[in-house]
Amino acid sequence: MATEKNTLRQRLSFTNDPWFSAVVPLIVLFAAMSIIKPDTFLTSSNIMNVLRQSSTYAIMAVGMSFAIITGGIDLSQGSVLAVVAIVVGIVIRDTESIFLAVAAGIAVGAAVGVLNGAVVAFLGVPAFIMTLGTMRAMRGVALLITNGTPIDIKMRAFRVVGVESLFGIPIPVYLFVAVALAAQFILSQTATGRYIFALGSNEEAAKISGVRISANRIKAYLISGVCVAIAAILYISRLGSAQPIAGESYELESVAAAVIGGTSIVGGEGSAIGSIIGAVVVALIRNGMVLLQISTYWQSIVIGMVIVVSVSIDILRKRIEASRVS
Amino acid sequence: MESGDVILRFENISKIFPGVRALSDITFDIRRGEVHVLLGENGAGKSTLIKILTGVYKADGGRIILDGREILPEDILQSRKMGIGTVFQENSLVPHLTVAENVFLSREIKNRFGTIDWRRTYIECQRWIGEMGIDIDPRAMVRDLSVAEQQIVEIVKILSQEPSIIILDEPTSALSDHEIDNLFSIVNKLKNEKGITFIYISHRMEEIKFIGDRASVLRDGHYIGLLPDLKTVKLDDIINMIVGRALDEKFPKRDVEIGGVILEIDDLTVAKTIYNVSFNVRAGEVLGLAGLVGSGRTSAAKAIIGMLPKKSGTVRIAGEIADIRSPSDAIKMGIAYLPEDRKREGLLLTKPVRENVTLPTLRKFKRFGALRKSLEAIAVNGFKEMLSIKTPSIERLAKFLSGGNQQKVVFSKWLCAQTRVYIFDEPTRGIDVGSKSEIYKIINNLARDGAAIIVISSELPEILGVCDRVVVMCEGRVAGEIGRREATQESIMKYAIGGVR
Incomplete structure (x- = not known):
């Protein structure tokens, strides 16, 4: 009897994983919208639209979860998205080479990530402050390069990824699933992933265990930067135009998605899969409010509250767990 | 209320933590106007007793009687209102506020508009400073003061709340000889002129004979005895009372051939913590690193593995210089460090x-x-x-x-x-007896396999039970080295408290 119980519990053990908490709002939101607005919500074009919209956030949120797992945060994501999109747009315009444009975009994202990580790791500047600084600075860079005017992309071939579908599913969806799987592989199957969790869980113990704290912290921000670059390439491919104010406040949606997906804001816990689910939840909330014709002003208020509520739930969960132990 | 009567009485105080009986049946009196010293090894129960007196912990049994009335302080603030002031080991001052602001923090002197009356604040503060016969500017920033001056500000802060009892918890650990003299004259002045009673905790034998009147000795949570006159008692007798327990844990025997030197530390110095520390460990040998808390044992270990930056000194492994800058280097070169605080x-x-x-x-x-x-x-x-x-x-x-x-x-x-070298920092702290002997077996097996082992421990029986040789540290330096046969609790303690120079 006991063994049977054990195996059943083991088989259901994923329900204890933090990311599972995101599945509940996902199902609730989906069910609620299906009942309230069956004719507009439950259409394949709307569902595909939600997925397409969530793709940018989802990829950013995957990167954000790396930063948050180390106990930090990456607030520069939104501005870096704009800079990368603009760089990609300019390279396409001037060289017509998709390869060069993508390479340049990823290089920019990676470079800002390394800068964020290095200052946080070596100088001990709090991640919140450092990335807040790069957030402002990168917005300035975006405005400076473009002189305030948007960059348009006329090249058809570049827009295929953002616009087209494959087997009835938008190509961005394949892309964000691929990013999520790659990130999840790093987090749960490689030493780097283990080290990133370790330093977020207990930096002192990780250091004494021989984990190279600075190098791994920089890697986390590097991954966040690269994710933002991929999200930016997708973004400009989808919209065909890069505004210098693109991606404004996207970092907050990204934080919301990561936290809803079970990434602990104090570090040491989280998953790429959870962040993806979290991003879809945020997209569903937005989509639902649009369908219910709630004003965009209210949408901001709701998203803000969602962030606070999901962090509160995470903290309460920890407190209950702690009281159970002692 | 003349001096000499009982001001504070502990009656059958007991405290149980999960798995440990921290205090059992502690009963003794403290007289008005005396300096009563609490003696005991680390973990003997001194801090627990003080924490019960100041309301941090609740006793599981017994009564505290202050001035003939039973008290049950709920927290530090309440105990303070009852007249018990505590100067803690870690100072509790706010560095970027002035002396006067710190002294009156949360008890600000206000004028009739409800804002702070700065003029009276400074005058009041100066008055208390004057009472102690010292010279500190009430307008000085606390962060600009020396450690000794900060400690005096702590005492001023406590004093200004007009307590009848002041608890000093290892007040001299960070002070120089001259500063200690200063502190003692303040204590004597307050004792003689204001009739304040002191409870004094210290590990330094020389100074307790100098400043203390009577002493109580605790060991393993029991009240061992009263020393009625510290001025006449012999140092050796005090040490005997403090450590004199039988070896109550089982130490499995080890019979290992000791080989060549594996780890050699030469002239290791870390800024402000350890100075010119040298020792070596051989293959198959267990070296004990003894000393009081804060004597620099853990700092030495952390400097070896690259957690603390070395100011000077070399680490050799099997004769070759090892340039270790981080724990990751240490592991690559074959040194493992088991930290003293496993949770942190x-x-x-x-x-x-x-x-x-x-x-x-x-x-x-x-x-x-x-x-x-x-x-x-x-x-x-x-x-x-x-x-x-x-x-x-x-x-x-x-x-x-x-x-x-x-x-x-x-x-x-x-x-x-x-690895080839293991440094175990307090390997059995907070562990039940059964697990302890299993851990000693692990240490023995490692030694048998030819590893060089350092055991840092504050428990003298453990040092004596598992080590082949003991290096004793005192105030950041190696105070002495004792072979297995010569090592006794008394000989280690003598080096540890700086009794042998």
């Missing part, structure tokens, strides 16, 4: 046992860049069996294990690393 430095509490054990050695479990969890599981289950770690599964989070089993997990981390 030893474990990832929110991660499974498996991930904790393999953290220092993840490289071993990689194939084509990916971790092989099946290999990890085989290795970790092996340690679970070998050390009999009690956990239903190696996937259980470390925080759900008991202290002894957590410590075995930390041991497994380093056994898995198979």
